Amino acid sequence: MTTPAIVPNFGAEDTGRKLAIICSKGNLDMAYPGLILGNAALGEGIETHLFFTFWGFDMIIKSRMNDLQFSPAGNTAMHLPGTDAHIPQSVMPVPGMTAMATHMLKKQLEDLNIPEVPDFLEQIVAAGGHLWACRLSADMNKVEETDLRDDVEGIISASDFIEMTEGAQLLFI
């Protein structure tokens, strides 16, 4: 016995859903949430804009984007992978800790086939995502358009961004 055809709803009707993600952090671990969610949204056919501001600028500055780091200092939720064990906060500031933690995090991400940040941004752009840089952050960092990834569409003001994201769902990371 058969039932009538069941066709998945792939959203043929355009709902006009739009997502804007503000990336304000430049630590390696905090770069990823925006990238993963932005990429997922694009894969669902949602118009997606990423706006880089403050420390998030390091994700799009050509000379820095390959060297984002992760520090476990001040992060009491960091455990040794697969265990509940903590490294005491008091030893976090020792020399080499940030390099070691960064290396470990990169290895974990690589094992899961998660791309590095620059590569991930390239994928997001290939999927139709839009990258924007914050005017104030550019001025503060003394950064020009030529210092940024070529696929950043522009350096825009906060009000430009608000105007551009009318009706969008917003995520601040």
Added chain:
Amino acid sequence: MPTIEIASKPVTVNDEGFMTVYDEWSEEIATVLAAQVEIELTPRHWEVIHFLREDFKKEGESSTSRHTQTVGGFPIKEQFELFPKKPAKKMSYIAGLPKPKGCV
């Protein structure tokens, strides 16, 4: 699991309409599935579909867009052109595979 008829063959699908039995798939069925989501299959579509079928056999799970690019060699941009809007889901659907589980 409901059974529906596609290209005059009984086909087992889940509640969303994704096929659940690998060997029930055929190219004829894929053509019908594609038409249902408004895609006309070109030789390039078939290359992607055959990669996905082979890859599923090896990996035991559906390929994500990322994996289809890095392992299959089909650029993300092209995936969006071939299977507009929701490439990963549409590719799996037409290839008779479950929705990809991976986040990236």
